Amino acid sequence: MKPTFHPPLNVDWASGVLCGAPLICKTTSLGDLAGVFADQESWRQHDPSQTVYSVEMFDSPSGEGELYVGVTHLNPGRVGDEYFMTRGHFHARREQGEVYFGLRGEGLLLLQDEQGQTRLERVLPGSIHIIPGFTAHRLINTGDAVLSALAVWPSQAGHDYAALANGFALKVTPETVKLMAKEVQNG
Numbered sequence: 001m002k003p004t005f006h007p008p009l010n011v012d013w014a015s016g017v018l019c020g021a022p023l024i025c026k027t028t029s030l031g032d033l034a035g036v037f038a039d040q041e042s043w044r045q046h047d048p049s050q051t052v053y054s055v056e057m058f059d060s061p062s063g064e065g066e067l068y069v070g071v072t073h074l075n076p077g078r079v080g081d082e083y084f085m086t087r088g089h090f091h092a093r094r095e096q097g098e099v100y101f102g103l104r105g106e107g108l109l110l111l112q113d114e115q116g117q118t119r120l121e122r123v124l125p126g127s128i129h130i131i132p133g134f135t136a137h138r139l140i141n142t143g144d145a146v147l148s149a150l151a152v153w154p155s156q157a158g159h160d161y162a163a164l165a166n167g168f169a170l171k172v173t174p175e176t177v178k179l180m181a182k183e184v185q186n187g
Contacts, residue, residue: 007020007021016148018058020058022059025056031048036087036167039080042079043079068151072148075146076105083107085141090164091133091159091160092157093156095134098137098152100139102127104147105148106147108172109131110138110140110168123139123147136164
């Protein structure tokens with residue numbers, strides 16, 4: 001395989017704005033997230049056009065050995081007791097990992113293995129999260145400002161949303177966040 005060389009690309013580390021190459025942009029609204037939130041009645045009462053998150057990624061070549069780079073901007077908000085979150089997914093090629101870099105805001109990265117075991121990691125500016133293969137992942141905004149995280153992943157990884165048709169095993173609410181803070185405090 002002949003390597004592809006890219007010109008240097010840029011990210012504003014404070015805002016998560018990408019520049020230096022063409023971008024692909026996608027916006028996900030509440031109406032796109034049917035079945036994601038536990039409280040479906042509350043979900044139905046929200047404006048379906050309300051933006052939950054947007055993703056910007058460099059329009060990079062795809063193929064074996066290539067990488068994608070993108071930033072997720074997750075708005076603050078709640079549906080019922082659950083914080084706004086990304087849909088979350090496994091990779092279609094399960095063995096493929098991913099790396100997240102916290103840029104701004106505060107939130108959590110929910111990780112779940114194929115057996116349904118979960119763990120949470122705090123996402124803050126400067127945090128680095130190595131997501132191993134065979135692990136589903138979802139960003140959750142627990143703060144009052146936009147949560148932005150840069151991601152780097154293999155272009156051949158793909159997304160498998162169907163494997164999580166019944167959702168993640170853990171729902172993140174203010175109570176979950178309080179319990180997590182208490183665990184950290186108690187060491």
